[in-house]
Amino acid sequence: MSFDALRGALPGRNAWILVLDTRGINVWCAAGKGTFGTEEVIRQVEGSGLARIVAHRRLILPQLGAPGVAAHVVKQRTGFAVHYGPIRAADLPAYMDAGGRATAAMRRKDFPLAERAALVPIELIAALKPALGIAIPLFLIGGIGGPAGYWSNALRDGGFAVLALLCAVIGGALLHPLLLPWLPGRAFAVTGLCLGTAVAVALLVLRGGIGAGWPGRLEALAWLLAIPAVTAYLAMNFTGCSTYTSPSGVVREMRWAMPAQIGLAAGGLGCWIAVRVMAWGGWG
Amino acid sequence: MNRFVYLRDVVTLDLDRDRCIGCGMCLEVCPHEVLRMNGGRVEIRERDACMECGACSRNCPVSALSVRAGVGCAAAVINMILGRTDRPCCGPDDGCGDGSKRGGSCC
Numbered sequence: 033m034s035f036d037a038l039r040g041a042l043p044g045r046n047a048w049i050l051v052l053d054t055r056g057i058n059v060w061c062a063a064g065k066g067t068f069g070t071e072e073v074i075r076q077v078e079g080s081g082l083a084r085i086v087a088h089r090r091l092i093l094p095q096l097g098a099p100g101v102a103a104h105v106v107k108q109r110t111g112f113a114v115h116y117g118p119i120r121a122a123d124l125p126a127y128m129d130a131g132g133r134a135t136a137a138m139r140r141k142d143f144p145l146a147e148r149a150a151l152v153p154i155e156l157i158a159a160l161k162p163a164l165g166i167a168i169p170l171f172l173i174g175g176i177g178g179p180a181g182y183w184s185n186a187l188r189d190g191g192f193a194v195l196a197l198l199c200a201v202i203g204g205a206l207l208h209p210l211l212l213p214w215l216p217g218r219a220f221a222v223t224g225l226c227l228g229t230a231v232a233v234a235l236l237v238l239r240g241g242i243g244a245g246w247p248g249r250l251e252a253l254a255w256l257l258a259i260p261a262v263t264a265y266l267a268m269n270f271t272g273c274s275t276y277t278s279p280s281g282v283v284r285e286m287r288w289a290m291p292a293q294i295g296l297a298a299g300g301l302g303c304w305i306a307v308r309v310m311a312w313g314g315w316g
Numbered sequence: 317m318n319r320f321v322y323l324r325d326v327v328t329l330d331l332d333r334d335r336c337i338g339c340g341m342c343l344e345v346c347p348h349e350v351l352r353m354n355g356g357r358v359e360i361r362e363r364d365a366c367m368e369c370g371a372c373s374r375n376c377p378v379s380a381l382s383v384r385a386g387v388g389c390a391a392a393v394i395n396m397i398l399g400r401t402d403r404p405c406c407g408p409d410d411g412c413g414d415g416s417k418r419g420g421s422c423c
């Protein structure tokens with residue numbers, strides 16, 4: 033895949049391409065894991081007999097492979113000097129024309145809207161699978177209590193619970209990646225919590241506000257707790273896809289965010305079940 | 317200057333300026349312009365922009381830079397907490413994804 037991107041970016045150029053097999057994993061991930069690494073570069077340089085094929089002793093490696101490759105070790109062991117090219121293959125012609133010099137912009141990894149949008153389908157599918165497993169019990173619990181028969185209750189209250197879950201997933205997996213730079217907060221759990229709260233409020237407003245009496249208030253509270261919890265959890269998981277979060281930072285935010293998310297979700301679920309039990313017992 | 321900044325004062329990046337020989341390799345590999353050259357030696361320009369990828373320390377020929385590099389995703393941390401060391405990140409085997417679960421620059 034990277035190989036095809038590289039070929040596509042270099043029309044009409046005469047160059048040798050040394051291929052490292054990362055088993056379909058992109059350069060950045062493979063570099064992090066070492067499959068795109070010093071040893072693999074050396075192995076391929078030696079295995080391909082590159083020293084006999086080309087007269088020069090220069091290798092251009094993608095910059096994002098640098099976490100896995102020690103340039104000075106490659107030079108020491110193979111005689112080939114490693115030069116890190118630009119991040120994007122598309123910048124390679126300009127880099128080569130400039131005599132192997134990359135501009136600051138070529139070296140900077142940003143996170144534009146198009147890249148964040150490309151991740152949305154993957155995020156949605158990954159989130160919807162477990163969400164389906166939660167939606168079914170929610171729907172069935174929704175049938176308990178309420179004014180009508182079990183199935184019409186399930187359809188009305190259980191259906192709304194499933195809708196709320198869906199909104200939380202859309203918030204975390206779709207809106208959060210797209211709106212990321214404009215959301216308040218630095219930690220993804222915080223940006224997710226803010227967004228989730230907005231989603232919960234919007235959902236309640238669109239439904240026509242809060243129901244009557246204490247059961248109504250408790251039910252609204254349930255969604256104001258549970259939706260932000262789910263959205264924040266999904267947002268936190270987006271750290272793995274972002275291009276600027278550090279592992280130390282992720283550990284730091286998770287230390288407080290995980291207990292908070294579990295607490296909020298449990299509180300929300302507790303409130304909602306309490307409303308159902310109250311209705312079932314005839315207090316509603 | 318950078319629209320995307322993560323948490324403050326958390327990264328493990330460390331620079332020993334006395335060791336630096338000013339080769340500039342770290343400037344070449346850093347994807348977030350964390351470092352800059354000053355008087356023939358490198359200095360840290362914006363520590364909080366560092367994402368701990370480890371490219372600079374791995375490519376420093378005199379080991380002047382150190383950073384605890386690792387996988388920066390919550391899924392990996394959860395797997396670690398749950399003791400699923402066989403699944404260090406989001407992927408099925410050793411990789412950080414087969415492309416079906418996660419894409420982009422995960423891990």
